[in-house]
Amino acid sequence: xxxxxxxxxxxxxxxxxxxxxxxxxxxxxxxxxxxxxxxxxxxxxxxxxxxxxxxxxxxxxxxxxxxxxxxxxxxxxxxxxxxxxxxxxxxxxxxxxxxxxxxxxxxxxxxxxxxxxxxxxxxxxxxxxxxxxxxxxxxxxxxxxxxxxxxxxxxxxxxxxxxxxxxxxxxxxxxxxxxxxxxxxxxxxxxxxxxxxxxxxxxxxxxxxxxxxxxxxxxxxxxxxxxxxxxxxxxxxxxxxxxxxxxxxxxx
Amino acid sequence: xxxxxxxxxxxxxxxxxxxxxxxxxxxxxxxxxxxxxxxxxxxxxxxxxxxxxxxxxxxxxxxxxxxxxxxxxxxxxxxxxxxxxxxxxxxxxxxxxxxxxxxxxxxxxxxxxxxxxxxxxxxxxxxxxxxxxxxxxxxxxxxxxxxxxxxxxxxxxxxxxxxxxxxxxxxxxxxxxxxxxxxxxxxxxxxxxxxxxxxxxxxxxxxxxxxxxxxxxxxxxxxxxxxxxxxxxxxxxxxxxxxxxxxxxx
Ligand SMILES: Nc1ncnc2c1ncn2[C@@H]1O[C@H](COP(=O)(O)OP(=O)(O)OP(=O)(O)O)[C@@H](O)[C@H]1O
Ligand SMILES: [Mg+2]
Numbered sequence: 064x065x066x067x068x069x070x071x072x073x074x075x076x077x078x079x080x081x082x083x084x085x086x087x088x089x090x091x092x093x094x095x096x097x098x099x100x101x102x103x104x105x106x107x108x109x110x111x112x113x114x115x116x117x118x119x120x121x122x123x124x125x126x127x128x129x130x131x132x133x134x135x136x137x138x139x140x141x142x143x144x145x146x147x148x149x150x151x152x153x154x155x156x157x158x159x160x161x162x163x164x165x166x167x168x169x170x171x172x173x174x175x176x177x178x179x180x181x182x183x184x185x186x187x188x189x190x191x192x193x194x195x196x197x198x199x200x201x202x203x204x205x206x207x208x209x210x211x212x213x214x215x216x217x218x219x220x221x222x223x224x225x226x227x228x229x230x231x232x233x234x235x236x237x238x239x240x241x242x243x244x245x246x247x248x249x250x251x252x253x254x255x256x257x258x259x260x261x262x263x264x265x266x267x268x269x270x271x272x273x274x275x276x277x278x279x280x281x282x283x284x285x286x287x288x289x290x291x292x293x294x295x296x297x298x299x300x301x302x303x304x305x306x307x308x309x310x311x312x313x314x315x
Numbered sequence: 316x317x318x319x320x321x322x323x324x325x326x327x328x329x330x331x332x333x334x335x336x337x338x339x340x341x342x343x344x345x346x347x348x349x350x351x352x353x354x355x356x357x358x359x360x361x362x363x364x365x366x367x368x369x370x371x372x373x374x375x376x377x378x379x380x381x382x383x384x385x386x387x388x389x390x391x392x393x394x395x396x397x398x399x400x401x402x403x404x405x406x407x408x409x410x411x412x413x414x415x416x417x418x419x420x421x422x423x424x425x426x427x428x429x430x431x432x433x434x435x436x437x438x439x440x441x442x443x444x445x446x447x448x449x450x451x452x453x454x455x456x457x458x459x460x461x462x463x464x465x466x467x468x469x470x471x472x473x474x475x476x477x478x479x480x481x482x483x484x485x486x487x488x489x490x491x492x493x494x495x496x497x498x499x500x501x502x503x504x505x506x507x508x509x510x511x512x513x514x515x516x517x518x519x520x521x522x523x524x525x526x527x528x529x530x531x532x533x534x535x536x537x538x539x540x541x542x543x544x545x546x547x548x549x550x551x552x553x554x555x556x557x558x559x560x561x562x563x564x565x
Contacts (some may be wrong), residue, residue, distance in 0.1 A: 171410075179408030179468075182372050182401065183422045183475070190425070 071268045074188070078196050078264065081189040088194045095198030102159045103206060107152060111210040114147050115139060115217030123221070123228035132228065136235035137242025139218035140211075144243065148210040149203075149251045150299055153258035156203050157291035161266035164195050165287035168270025169280040177271065187271070196263035203259035204252045211248065215239060250309070254302045261298060262291040323351035323511040324385030324399065324478040326371070331380035333366060333535075340366050341535040344380070348528075353505050353512045355522040358532030359557065364515045365405065367532070368481045371513065372402045384479060401472035402481040407464040409456040409471070415442070416452040419471045441470040444507075445500060462493040469500065473508070480504075482514045486521055494518060498525050519558055523547070531557070 085092070118139045126132050168191060171177050180187045215236075222230040269287035273279045326348040333341040340363045348354045356364050369375045371382060373389045382389040384400065402408075409418050420438045423429050429437065439449055445466035456464055465485055472480055482501065486494035498521045505512050516522050522529055523543045531539035531546065531554050539549045546554060 174406055174411075175404045175408040176410050178369075178374050179402075179404055179410070179471075181374060183425070183471075185421070185425050 067268075070272070071264055074192065074268050074271070075260075075264045077188045078192050081186065081193045084189045085193060085197055088189070088197075091194035092198050092201075095194050096202055099156065099160050099198060099202040102163070103152075103156055103202075104209075106155055106159065107206050107210055108213055110151055110155060111143075111148065111213035112217040114151060114210075115143060115214030115219075116221040118142055118147070118214075119218040119221040119228065120225060123225060123230065127228055127230070132230045133234050133238055134242070135222055135228070135230050136215075136219070136238035136240075139222075139235075140215055140239040140243045141247055143214040143218070144207075144211045144248045144251045145254075146251070146299075146303075148207045148214060149255035149258060150295060152203055152206045152210050153255055153262060153295045154292055156199060156206065156259065157262040157266070157295065158288055160199060160202075161262045161291050162284050162288050164199075164263070165266040165270040165273075165284045166280055168192075168267055169273035169283040170277075172271060172273040173276055173280060192264075192267045192271070195267055196260065199263040200256055200259045203255045203262075207251055207255045208248075211251070246310070250306050253306065254299065257298060257302060258295045261294050265291045265294060322476070322478050323509045325350045326385075326479060326511060326513070327383040328371075329381050329383070331367075331370060331382065332378045333363075333370065333375065334378060339535060341370070341377075344535070344537060346530065346537065346540075348511060348513065350511055351505070351509050352527045353502065353514065353525055355526035355529045356513060356515045356532060357517070357519075357522055357529060357557070359553075360517075362532045363535040364532055365483055368402065368483050368513065368515060371479075371481055372400050399475070399478040400481070401475045401477035401479070403465070403468045403472050403483065403485055405483040405487065407456070407468040409464055409467055411456050413455075414452065415447070415454050415456070415459070415467050418456070418467060419452075419474055421471065422474050437474060438470075441473045442467075444473060444504070445470045446496075462489050462497070465489070465497065466500070469497075469504075473504065476508065477510050479511045479513070482512065482516075484515055484517065486516060486518050494521060501525055 119135065122138055123132070123135050126135050126138070171191070177187050180190060219232045219235045222228050222235050223232045266287040269283040269290070273283040275282075326346070328344050328346040331341055331344040332339070344367065356367065358364055366375065370377055371384070371389065410421070413421065416435075416438050419441055420434045423434045423437065439452065442448070442452060447463065447466055447470065451459070451463065456467070459467065469485070485501065486497050489497065501512060501514060502525050504510065514522075514525065526543055528540065528542055529546045530537050531549070531551070533553055539546060539551045539554045541549070547558070549555065
């Protein structure tokens with residue numbers, strides 16, 4: 064396992080070193096971005112709507128009973144933008160896109176396509192890993208912005224239409240506007256960027272190190288997704304802790 | 316086009332050893348291959364032929380020993396050497412996400428060695444060498460037959476204008492006629508560009524037909540080496556069995 068981590072760090076370093084080539088690979092980055100959006104935008108929308116909704120549903124009645132129903136918008140919005148949107152979008156993308164990356168690179172390893180690239184003196188990291196990691200690191204924060212908006216709408220909808228809550232949308236959004244500052248959103252975006260970066264590197268690493276024929280591809284995909292999820296959640300705690308001092312107005 | 320017939324480079328292997336997880340796959344190989352030679356490597360399945368080829372092009376690092384290609388040591392910093400080496404993989408190793416044309420032109424395009432129209436011209440020219448037309452150029456590897464895929468892989472290797480070209484079982488899984496064509500192409504290409512060729516094959520007839528010399532590998536060691544005639548009359552029992560077994564099957 065420690066060897067794996069070491070290899071991943073090396074892959075990450077190699078990817079960073081390949082960054083100057085990013086401009087040349089922009090076509091591939093764009094293709095990857097398109098693929099990611101295509102694969103996850105609809106799911107992101109549905110997920111966010113329901114996450115926002117359930118946040119309202121769970122906390123709304125309690126707040127209303129205590130007479131602070133007007134703070135619901137604030138609570139839902141903060142939970143969404145600082146925690147749930149970054150984590151859920153990263154998990155969604157790791158599951159939908161990361162798994163596909165691991166499978167694609169895995170089959171390329173198994174069918175000697177990567178060896179072939181090497182014999183053509185083409186660096187597989189620049190050619191394959193760089194565009195994917197860049198694309199995923201751009202795509203996830205974008206999805207988080209989108210997810211925030213949809214999640215807030217979902218929360219507002221449930222708040223307004225559930226009998227036990229009945230907080231009008233206007234109150235909800237007023238509280239949201241007062242309670243959330245851009246720093247909170249940026250906080251979530253920073254987290255999601257690192258989640259995506261890690262997921263991208265893990266999935267590419269699993270793909271590149273696939274061994275043992277078509278069966279190995281399945282194994283790689285499973286490992287890629289499971290490891291990504293674990294790391295996203297662990298990293299979530301660490302990043303939240305690290306970003307804590309910057310709360311309350313650093314970005315505002 | 317490369318004009319000279321003397322572009323081939325010699326190959327020296329000294330005391331090459333490799334083991335995986337304590338299992339010895341290559342044991343102390345020594346080999347000299349002359350410039351422009353067609354050298355055929357035969358041997359039972361699992362005897363280390365593919366592993367040997369992968370060492371020659373720097374895809375694997377030996378445990379000990381060295382490989383000199385044209386006097387240059389094949390090692391981790393092999394890049395300059397690589398530009399003159401090409402390998403045709405057993406399954407072709409074509410990139411499935413790229414068309415035939417893109418696969419063949421990949422090397423030139425990625426290294427920005429030529430202008431775009433020039434690359435297109437070269438690609439068609441190399442495809443023609445392996446008898447593929449421009450109508451195949453736009454297809455994806457999955458739309459080709461196994462034999463065509465292998466020929467595309469050869470075309471892609473040729474674009475490098477290689478001085479050393481390695482073929483890993485170029486005729487496995489092909490019908491005898493296509494095998495024959497590929498065998499002829501290997502010889503033709505060798506004549507035309509003079510590249511040193513190392514061919515791994517299980518086809519005895521093909522080997523006898525094209526080889527300048529044949530080496531017989533068993534459990535990671537060379538047990539017989541010589542011209543096709545010498546190999547035919549080799550006293551080594553394994554070689555004898557192997558050749559005759561294959562003849563009966565064929
Ligand atoms: N990456 C690897 N890790 C562990 N063992 C390996 C690896 N590559 C090859 N081997 C082992 O090395 C031995 C030789 O394999 P190799 O592929 O060279 O055989 P081969 O002579 O090409 O056989 P075939 O004719 O079937 O292609 C095999 O026993 C194989 O299990
Ligand atoms: Mg082999």
